Amino acid sequence: MQLTAAHWVYLLGVVVILATMIARKNIVVPAVVATFLTALVFSGSLITGITSVFNASLVAATNLFNIFLIIALVTxxxxxxxxxxxxRKMVAPFRRVMRNGHLAFWGLAIVTYFMSLFFWPTPAVPLIGAVLVPVAIRAGLRPMxxxxxVACAGQGMALSSDYVIRVAPGLSAQAGGLDANAVAxxxxxxxxxxxxVALxxxxxxxxxxxxxxxxxxxxEWEGGAATASASGAAVQATAADTAATAGTSDAAEAPASAGTGRRWGRVRAGRARAAASTGGGTARPGGGTATLVPGEPEGHDPKGQEDADAPSTAHPRAATVFAxxxxxxxxxxxxxxVVAKVSDPVPDLEAGQAAxxxxxxxxxxxxxxxLVGDRAGFLESSATHVVNGLVFAFKAMGVVLPIxxxxFIGNGEFAAEILGTDDAGDGLLFDLVAVAQQHIPDSPFVAAFGILLVGLVAGLDGSGFSGLPLTGALAGSLGTSSSIDPATLAAVGQMGNIWSGGGTLVAWSSLIAVAGFARxxxxxxxxxxxLPVIxxxxxxxxxxxxFFG
Structure with a gap:
């Protein structure tokens, strides 16, 4: 196969994007410029080059809108x-289980995993930080x-599979033309x-x-608020900045979760002032700035029951029912x-039905x-929740579209629509891999660890999800040539990308939020x-x- 100038421009774009990730910079502009140059060289038309910038994001949005919608509804x-x-009531029963540091370690891991599996990690972190982290500290577990x-169970294990919401498998499968269910x-x-292994x-x-x-x-842990208050404020601010610029499904949820922390912070600040004015409490070191870090129980019950200052809800019975x-x-x-997978009489879900x-x-x-919480005004409040969810979804995932x-230009199925041509061949990326494969050992181990390395590097931008189109596309191209299932390769790349940038290995990811709550x-x-993650x-x-190759 003869490579053209368009192939080399596309390859240069991939290299520049990876280099930008390593430099910890946002990759939207390099992705847009690479799209323009690739289309320009491929078609020889300035108009096609310009329109491809729009078409690429449009094609991506068309294929990924189901992901945006489910993010909005879950949020x-x-x-x-x-x-x-x-x-809060959903996790409160688990507090009674953490009687020592060993039970706290595994109890915290289990609760974090399942909460993160359903709601994604970053929204779950404030809840876990406010309710369970103080209990784990008291039980003997060190803050580190x-x-x-929390990072390994939530940002790592739960987010890397994303088995319930299925955003990550969808991104991996779309770029490589693979079955999303197989990848999931x-x-x-x-x-x-x-x-x-990591835990x-x-x-x-x-x-x-x-x-x-x-x-x-x-x-002692709470007493550290005096020295940690300033750094805690910086941590929360940095988390918000990271979420706004990284544009990932998980890291970008920090603004929503930070709102919960500020709300509890104001409640605690008001009670602290009231206690100080009446002489009924001890002023907390650090003053009001410490309220930026949620999960600081005052009057904590040594038996691990509800915090003495836990705010009451206006709908206690409804809260219990929904919990x-x-x-x-x-x-x-x-x-x-699970039953559908192992039982023939029960029909399995088709593609898209799970989401x-x-x-x-x-x-x-x-x-x-x-309806229960707002009664007569539930029409307006329901619409507000949905609109806020949609706004958040586009803030969280919108930056993924141009990337x-x-x-997608590297995939022949999407390239034709983006470039406005009837036939774009098998795709630029597939052609590059086909030419390079004669120089690559025909070994499943080399292909798998190569995809893992690409995923780890792609996660260096701290986003977690932006590298999934790259690893998915590479998996679709390398799978047949290396005698390994492409869906397996895509899953390996997904592991590397999310465990790296989703919030375990990269300090400028949503790991900032975890560190803030653990202080x-x-x-x-x-x-x-x-070391555990690697x-x-x-x-x-x-x-x-x-086992899967």
Missing amino acids: AMLHSLQALGAD AVGVV DTSMVLSLVVGG LAAYALEVRKIRTPSPRLLA LLVPLAYLSLIAYM GLVGGVAAIIVFLAA AGFF VPVLDLARRCF CGLVAATLVAVV
Whole structure:
């Protein structure tokens, strides 16, 4: 196959985008410029080059809008649950389980995983930080260990599979022309392997450092607010900036979750002032600035029950009902999907149906929660939740469109529509891989670890999802030539990209939020996560080649 100038321009664009990621800069402008230059050289027409900038984002938006919509509906559901106070009640029963540091480690991991699987990690972090982190600290778990557990279970294990909401498998599959269900199933298994190895390694490193349960541990942790208040404010501000610029599905949720923290902060600040004025409480070190860090229980019950200052809800019965209804609804959905996979009489879900069920359930819950909470005004409040969810979805994922548009040019199915031609061949990226494969050892191990490395590098921008079109497209091209299932390769690349940039290895990702709630330095937390996560990724890649290749 003879490569043309368009192939070399496209390859140069990929290299520049990767270099920009490594430099920790936003990659939207390089992606748009690369799209323009590739289309210009391919067609020889300035008009085609300019229109391709628009067409690439349009094609990406057309193919990815289902992802945007489900993000919007799930976000709207979370907001409606927060209005009732049901979000806190969903995790409150788990507080009684954490009686020592060992139970706290694994209990925190399990709750974080399932909460993050349903609601994505960053919205779940404020909830876990406010309700469970103080309990884990008191039980004897060190703050650094708390950060590692939350990051690995939420930002890593739950987000890398994204099995319920299925944004990540959809992005990986779209770019490579693969079956999204196959990518999702393989990703689920690999994410459990990575997470299991990472958590076991972290536990082995931490087990000798677990302390005897004591209220003094919680008092010492809270007492650090005086020195951590300024850095905590900077952490929250940086998290918001990262979310606004990185444009990922997960990191960009920091603004929504930060609002919860500020709300609780104002409640606590008001009570602290009231206590100080009446002489009924002790002023907290750091004053009002400490309220930027949620999850600081005052008058904490040593038995691990509800905080003495936990705010009451105007709809306690409704909050309890929805706290039970939401997990049961989604657990039922997961149970159906599992039974459908292993049972012939039960029909399996077709492509897109799983996402449709998740979104449909979320929409119904939004309307029911608004009806219970706002009664006569539920029509307006329901619409507000949905609109806010849509706004958030485009803030969170909008920046992915021009990036995905560029990588879609490498796929022949989408390139023809973007470039305005009847036939774009197999795609520029496929052609490049076809030419380069004669120089690449025909080994599944080389292909799998190569895709893993690309995913890790692509995650260096701290976004988590922006590199999935690249790894998905590479997987679709390399799969047949390397004698390994392309869906497996896409899942491996997804592991590398999300575990790197989703919030475990990169300090400028949503890991900032985890560090803020655990009150540990984010760079130290990233270093502490490095060895367990890398061990997990290597193990999962070997599993992928041996059992799924």
